[in-house]
Every structure is written in structure tokens, then in C-alpha cells.
Amino acid sequence: MIARVRPHARTLILPTLVLWALSFTTMFLLGRVDWSPWNAVVLIAGGVLVAILCVFPFLAWMSRRYTFTTRRVTLRSGFGGIRREVQLNRVHDVTLRRRGLQMMFRSGDVLVSTGGERAIVLADVPNASLVHRALNELLEEPAEEL
Known part of the structure; x- marks a missing residue:
């Protein structure tokens, strides 16, 4: 074996920025509304968006x-x-x-x-x-x- 490489890591810059933005937005929205399930909805929506926009691109990069x-x-x-x-x-x-x-x-x-x-x-x-x-x-x- 001579070398084993992955694609350039700069493709992970956008998912990282999205992760920061989603974290900030989620923390900002927690406790802002008096509706009792609001915090659960915000956390679930934030988790789904993190999985789709951050975790899947990272796993795709790791799998290549x-x-x-x-x-x-x-x-x-x-x-x-x-x-x-x-x-x-x-x-x-x-x-x-x-x-x-x-x-x-x-x-x-x-x-x-x-x-x-x-x-x-x-x-x-x-x-x-x-x-x-x-x-x-x-x-x-x-x-x-x-």
C-alpha cells in the first residue's frame, strides 16, 4: 500500500457552520413561548436538522x-x-x-x-x-x- 486518502476536508466547513447556527438558534428558541411542549418541539426539530445537515454529510465524507x-x-x-x-x-x-x-x-x-x-x-x-x-x-x- 502506498497511500490511503479521503476527499479534501474543506467539504466539512459548511456542515460545521450549519451546526453552530443550529445550536445557537435552538438555544435562542428554548423557553421563548409559553406553550408547554414548545421546548420538546424545538429540541426535536434541532436534532433532526443536525442529523440531516451535519451528521449525514460527515458520514458521507468518512465513507469515501x-x-x-x-x-x-x-x-x-x-x-x-x-x-x-x-x-x-x-x-x-x-x-x-x-x-x-x-x-x-x-x-x-x-x-x-x-x-x-x-x-x-x-x-x-x-x-x-x-x-x-x-x-x-x-x-x-x-x-x-x-
Whole structure:
């Protein structure tokens, strides 16, 4: 195994800000109305919103993982454990694509194409240029050994 990475953690900035806002709003709304079940309704609504807007994005980020070995590239994602794998001896091209803020954060999308199948997109990889360079070096090694 060479490396195991997750997508860039900047995708968790918005859920973190939402968590802070929901916490502040929930605490602000507690005890504001004289209706007896008001506090329970506010806490339940706050809990549901935190689960949907904060916990699920975090779990989705945690469930996505890219693994690079000397023989293959593996992408694992989703709550159901979707797995895509490509052998390095079948790879024809590795492309680096950067959009928007990816350039500033030194991340990017690495496309691993095999010719026959559709390319595997490793989305928002941190240190994308390093990953791109390492994959290109791995692709060149077997040609030099022959």
C-alpha cells in the first residue's frame, strides 16, 4: 500500500457552520413561548436538522476513501460500500483537473482512464499534484523493468 486518502476536508466547513447556527438558534428558541411542549418541539426539530445537515454529510465524507497500491487504485464510497477498482496495468492515462477553489487548496480531481471502461474519478483529492505524479511514476515502472 502506498497511500490511503479521503476527499479534501474543506467539504466539512459548511456542515460545521450549519451546526453552530443550529445550536445557537435552538438555544435562542428554548423557553421563548409559553406553550408547554414548545421546548420538546424545538429540541426535536434541532436534532433532526443536525442529523440531516451535519451528521449525514460527515458520514458521507468518512465513507469515501481512495487507496493506492503498487498494483491497483481502489475507490470506496457510499453507505452501501460501493467499490470500484482498477489494475494499474490496465490504466492508459492519469489526468489532473482543478476547478474553482481546488487550486487554492492544492486539491483536484484525478481521472484514471483505462480505455474500455469509463474513467474512475477520484474527486477532490488533497495534494492532487503529488497523487498525479505518484500514479504516473507507478505507470512507468513496469515499462522500465521489461
